[in-house]
Amino acid sequence: MKILTKENASEMLGGKSLDTFVGQLSNRLRQVGDAYSTPRDSGAKTALSRLFAYLLLRKSSVCVYVSGWGVWGSSENLDLFYGYRRSLGENRPLIDAPVHLFERTEGGAFISILCMVFYFVWDAWVFDVEGKALVRISHDEWLEVRANDDEAIKEFAAELGKYGMPLLAR
Amino acid sequence: MDRSLRSSPIQVARESWPAMRILSKENACEVLSGKSLDAFITQLSSQLPLVEGTYSAPVKSGVQIALSKLFAYLVLRDSPVCLYVTGWGVATEHLDLFDGYRRSVGEKRPLIEAPVHLFERTDEDVFISVLCMVFFFSWDASVFDLAGRSLLQTSHDGWLEVRTSDEALAKDVAVELASYRVPLLSR
Numbered sequence: 001m002k003i004l005t006k007e008n009a010s011e012m013l014g015g016k017s018l019d020t021f022v023g024q025l026s027n028r029l030r031q032v033g034d035a036y037s038t039p040r041d042s043g044a045k046t047a048l049s050r051l052f053a054y055l056l057l058r059k060s061s062v063c064v065y066v067s068g069w070g071v072w073g074s075s076e077n078l079d080l081f082y083g084y085r086r087s088l089g090e091n092r093p094l095i096d097a098p099v100h101l102f103e104r105t106e107g108g109a110f111i112s113i114l115c116m117v118f119y120f121v122w123d124a125w126v127f128d129v130e131g132k133a134l135v136r137i138s139h140d141e142w143l144e145v146r147a148n149d150d151e152a153i154k155e156f157a158a159e160l161g162k163y164g165m166p167l168l169a170r
Numbered sequence: 171m172d173r174s175l176r177s178s179p180i181q182v183a184r185e186s187w188p189a190m191r192i193l194s195k196e197n198a199c200e201v202l203s204g205k206s207l208d209a210f211i212t213q214l215s216s217q218l219p220l221v222e223g224t225y226s227a228p229v230k231s232g233v234q235i236a237l238s239k240l241f242a243y244l245v246l247r248d249s250p251v252c253l254y255v256t257g258w259g260v261a262t263e264h265l266d267l268f269d270g271y272r273r274s275v276g277e278k279r280p281l282i283e284a285p286v287h288l289f290e291r292t293d294e295d296v297f298i299s300v301l302c303m304v305f306f307f308s309w310d311a312s313v314f315d316l317a318g319r320s321l322l323q324t325s326h327d328g329w330l331e332v333r334t335s336d337e338a339l340a341k342d343v344a345v346e347l348a349s350y351r352v353p354l355l356s357r
Contacts, residue, residue, distance in 0.1 A: 074236050
């Protein structure tokens, strides 16, 4: 796993700013179902992180961009987050280096970071670097999944359905 | 109690390296003057009065984190505190996070070889992090101070119990658990 500044991530994305990239991706990709309600149960959050590792990481490298934290201060634990990052040699604070880039073989680290995003009710964008799938996670306890083709949309919907993820609109 | 005072600081670098020690069961036995860890806990469990009853362990991550902060505030006082992980692998867990966090404090042994965490009063953040993971992963654990005044036990079966000889602490625990709407199992 590499941990990047927003500027480093922009270079990786061919000079496009990270926020522009995710904004354009969000417009271009088609939404899977509607917004889903994020589970509150920690076990379900762990299981959901594993599901996204399975769905996203098997095809290409994936980014987890933590875009918001500190909203629910009593529900987060920065010591755990920074401790985990320190174990991988990263000492910069989140505000300086909010982007985590995972190779396909780094499922364990991807799940750990995504688990903490869910446990701490943070905002994050998760996307593959080929721009084929995007997950937007909100501190308001919802998430959206977008993908680029019918097959992927069908698979995401089926897996999230199997998992029992409720849609917000229902 | 002002909970904002217990929030973790934003900076990454620790002002001081944690004094927490991670021990094998045999090392823990030495800390307990030769008494086995399991015997010590059994004795505490039979001697200390139960606070209210058996509580249903919270499953929401936000409450689990808040309770970890609460227990740090309540039990990390003048005596060192032990957190002994006794069971794992039953519910949905992610050991990479736990092992990674332990590596950050210099621990490379697996949980089965070194399941005991000994905290000093200054180790509040580390205590909270380890206890959070116990709750996130629905592990079995016993948390107690070496003076033998208090014992918290959590189970993978979804319950937790607090025992203490300190009446003021018992009252605080009952009030705080009620404020987080942690229900008693038997009610």
